[in-house]
Amino acid sequence: MRCFAPHFQSCKAALESTTVLCRALIDQLPRKGNTAQECQRVAITNALNNLEQCVSGLAPEDFVPSQFSGDVVRDPKAIAKAIERIKSAVV
Secondary structure: OOOOHEEEEEEHHHHHHHHHHHHHHOOOOOOOOOOOOOOOOHHHHHHHHEEEHHHHHHOOOHOOOOOOOOOOOOOHHHHHHHHHHHHHHHO
């Protein structure tokens, strides 16, 4: 079984960069209430907070496939290119 732990830092950094970009975009939305039911900005912020919590909990062992996974960990360069495409689409 192949270990993808060497990709850990670059993948985690890419996820963190993406959440920072998302937070900047969310800040552009108007606040129309104090709850997720009243305001999309609050709902999206809550979802992003959950994602950031999951990302911060990533560990190298999360990149080691188990006997149950058929997961493929992507090349970090491909992840970086995807982030650049997202950034250029936003600007």
